[in-house]
Amino acid sequence: MTSQEIAIRIARYSNVKRAKVSAIAFSHSGEIIASAHNRRVCGIPGIWTEHAEEVIIYKLNKLKAFNRFKNITILVIRVNARGITMSKPCKKCQTLLKQYPISVLYSGWDGQIH
Numbered sequence: 001m002t003s004q005e006i007a008i009r010i011a012r013y014s015n016v017k018r019a020k021v022s023a024i025a026f027s028h029s030g031e032i033i034a035s036a037h038n039r040r041v042c043g044i045p046g047i048w049t050e051h052a053e054e055v056i057i058y059k060l061n062k063l064k065a066f067n068r069f070k071n072i073t074i075l076v077i078r079v080n081a082r083g084i085t086m087s088k089p090c091k092k093c094q095t096l097l098k099q100y101p102i103s104v105l106y107s108g109w110d111g112q113i114h
Contacts, residue, residue: 004113007077008084010035016049020079021087023052025060025102028071034059052076053093057100066100075113076106084111 003024011022014037021038036055040048056074060066074097078087087106089097097104108114 003075004077004084006032006035007075008079010037011052011077011079013037014052015040018080021052022077022079023056024075025056025065026073026075027069028073033065033069033072034063051090051093053089053097057096060100070101071103072101073103073105076104078107085109088114 003026007022007024010024011020014020014022016038019038022035023037024035025033027033034056036052036059038052039050039055041050053074053076060072065072076087076089078085084107086109088108089104089106105113
């Protein structure tokens, strides 16, 4: 199974109907370190969804992955009814991701990884 296939499968677990997004963190050797998907949250004023990028960073910090692995890459995929589509992280997530020593790949409008 390819990384894209894994990401699509994880995205389908999302409870967000409009856009299902997943993030997978890989080590330099290709080992999957952690995975996450976006999700609707209730009970937190002003917050309607947790983005997959936020959840994956939380998981990587919890695993102390930044101390254990070098060259972590995060793949972000967005899936809708027609297939893979643009998943470039929003400004908030871009700011978050820039704080960590990682590379970020995401799907474009054409479904290709950038």
